[in-house]
Amino acid sequence: xxxxxxxxxxxxxxxxxxxxxxxxxxxxxxxxxxxxxxxxxxxxxxxxxxxxxxxxxxxxxxxxxxxxxxxxxxxxxxxxxxxxxxxxxxxxxxxxxxxxxxxxxxxxxxxxxxxxxxxxxxxx
Amino acid sequence: xxxxxxxxxxxxxxxxxxxxxxxxxxxxxxxxxxxxxxxxxxxxxxxxxxxxxxxxxxxxxxxxxxxxxxxxxxxxxxxxxxxxxxxxxxxxxxxxxxxxxxxxxxxxxxxxxxxxxxxxxxxxxxxxxxxxxxxxxxxxxxxxxxxxxxxxxxxxxxxxxxxxxxxxxxxxxxxxx
Numbered sequence: 001x002x003x004x005x006x007x008x009x010x011x012x013x014x015x016x017x018x019x020x021x022x023x024x025x026x027x028x029x030x031x032x033x034x035x036x037x038x039x040x041x042x043x044x045x046x047x048x049x050x051x052x053x054x055x056x057x058x059x060x061x062x063x064x065x066x067x068x069x070x071x072x073x074x075x076x077x078x079x080x081x082x083x084x085x086x087x088x089x090x091x092x093x094x095x096x097x098x099x100x101x102x103x104x105x106x107x108x109x110x111x112x113x114x115x116x117x118x119x120x121x122x123x124x
Numbered sequence: 125x126x127x128x129x130x131x132x133x134x135x136x137x138x139x140x141x142x143x144x145x146x147x148x149x150x151x152x153x154x155x156x157x158x159x160x161x162x163x164x165x166x167x168x169x170x171x172x173x174x175x176x177x178x179x180x181x182x183x184x185x186x187x188x189x190x191x192x193x194x195x196x197x198x199x200x201x202x203x204x205x206x207x208x209x210x211x212x213x214x215x216x217x218x219x220x221x222x223x224x225x226x227x228x229x230x231x232x233x234x235x236x237x238x239x240x241x242x243x244x245x246x247x248x249x250x251x252x253x254x255x256x257x258x259x260x261x262x263x264x265x266x267x268x269x270x271x272x273x274x275x276x277x278x279x280x281x282x283x284x285x286x287x288x289x290x291x292x293x294x295x296x297x298x299x300x301x
Contacts, residue, residue: 006232
């Protein structure tokens, strides 16, 4: 193989990888002071607001576009317990307790976001 | 000898390659997810890369788009959100790969593969953001991008190894297309 082209590949890939790793570190280390409420959206409409400072264990049933999700809340953490989606990514993601890791179920067009006092304000 | 536009051997070869790309995609979907949406190997891109390098850009476009269309019809997801995500990813990925391959001839298969994999996930994330009208998905971008770069390297090396066997180049020579 052409050595010069391989060197160019290297010069292309390494900066891209570095940018991605730095972005990942920034996201992972960005802590919010007090995550307070989890908002459950279906097709970008808030259908349920859950207070996470309430530590009691409880379940919520959310009607998604293609079926139902069961959301479990305990100790200030939230996760999807059951979903009818084929890939089960939302279920496998497990407990979420900070603002940096939204749970997304594309199949049901549901997403769950924790909003805290100093979370990023990302809006479209 | 002027080459015929409809070469049966070429048509058959393309059909086999499309079938191969589809089967690889289906086999890949059997590998369990690691819990982050959008992270997968993208092995079908091996076929697209080989076609791009050995047969040309139109053939690569044909294989890529046929694959998306046929997979969606088989899975019954035609015109769904998943289909729009795949299609956007495939078109963006192919577009940037053709650009890097034809106009910027400074990268090997590995570089082209990595940039293709990256634009594939950019396209998918953009569509997911539009459908869910939220930018929260961007939190996933770094980890998805890192995995796309790594799988892109694997795919690029695999494609290069297959191109090195000259398996398609031999067919081209034999049946002259």
